[in-house]
Amino acid sequence: MTLSFSATSALAAKPVQEPQQILMVLSSYGEKGADGKLIKPGYEFDEMSKSYLVFDAAGAEVTFASPKGGKPIADKFDKNKPYNQKFLEDTTAVKLLSASVKLSDINSQAFDAVYVVGGKGPMFDLATNKDVKTIIKQVYENKGVVGAVCHGPAALLDVKLSNGNYLIADKRISAFTNQEEKAFTKKWQLPFMLADKLTAQGASYQQDGLMLNQVSVDKRLVTGQNPFSTADAAKALVAELGLPVPAHIDFKDDRTIKLAEAFFADRASAALAYKNNTEQYDTMLLAMIGLYQAKHATRQIELDVGLALMELTQAKVNHPMLETAIAQAYLDKSDTHTAMKRLQTSKNKFPDNAQIANLLLELSQ
Secondary structure (H helix, E strand, O other): OEEEEOOOOOOOOOOOOOOOEEEEEOOOOOEEOOOOOEEEOOEOHHHHHHHHHHHHHOOOEEEEEEOOOEOOOEOOOOOOOHHHHHHHOOHHHHHHHHOEEEHHHOOHHHOOEEEEOOOOHHHOOOOOOHHHHHHHHHHHHOOOEEEEEOOHHHHHOOOEOOOOOEOOOOOEEOOOOHHHHHHHOOOOOOOOOHHHHHHHOOOEEOOOOOOOOEEEEEOOEEEEOOHHHHHHHHHHHHHHOOOOOOOOOOOHHHHHHHHHHHOOOOHHHHHHHHHHOHHHOOHHHHHHHHHHHHHOOOOHHHHHHHHHHHHHHHHHHOOHHHHHHHHHHHHHOOOHHHHHHHHHHHHHHOOOOHHHHHHHHHHHO
């Protein structure tokens, strides 16, 4: 993880007599059709649940809010992920989520922090919602903390302070990157590119590599790049509030992303850490991060790390898609000989796979 601080970013710890109040804002844009499938994107459940668990463990009280109030619609999510399962087992939290408060009914003076959850929905409603911008402005100017993750920073756009300056002007901000939009935003046509809009309003835009963990903290403003930045963004926010950071909140997928980041610094040590503690990491996620790093590489190191991750996990994953991705990575490195050898081995493992056969045939001609 890259965590950037300004010299004045952290608030001094102070005695807490009453629970700190955090307003967690969710998009109301999500909508499902008669068949139960999403026809409009909503908020990201994983980001909500991870953040809530951090805030709750830190001793804060959370109020859910959304533009329309009531139960907001989440994007598709896996109920069996540990953090989602834990949230769903908390009947009080589920009840609060199902009855979110309308943003227009929120008294910003009651909150020490406001935190905006991502998902594609915020790009359509929170990006232009006047109520959330008023709340953000008032909380911030009342010396509170403002946080957002992934596409949540869309809510920070057009927030002007009393001095006439944009809230994000000259501050380090992280959010979903243009590269990540290109790689992962396929189903929905977004109204704008978030990173570009943030930069246009004067933000000092900070980013790490594709789906790696980046959290930026600057003058009571906390932002995270993508879903894997969520837990650390939430921890940074509670630290800004002077609350104890719950170090025991540690999720397997986040550990896996941090391991992938370690490959950029020292591949041998990172590979050894994986081999010595394989059960601590999500092997399939590590393989997929490698695949996407290689596929969308803009630098040689991204291609090299992507290939290293795929080869490290190949035996355990044992999937033809990974086999062809490894071969393609060698082709991208202009190593046709190794690519051919890998494909020939892959064809023996997966004799009926058309993609392997076609790529092998193409290279043989």
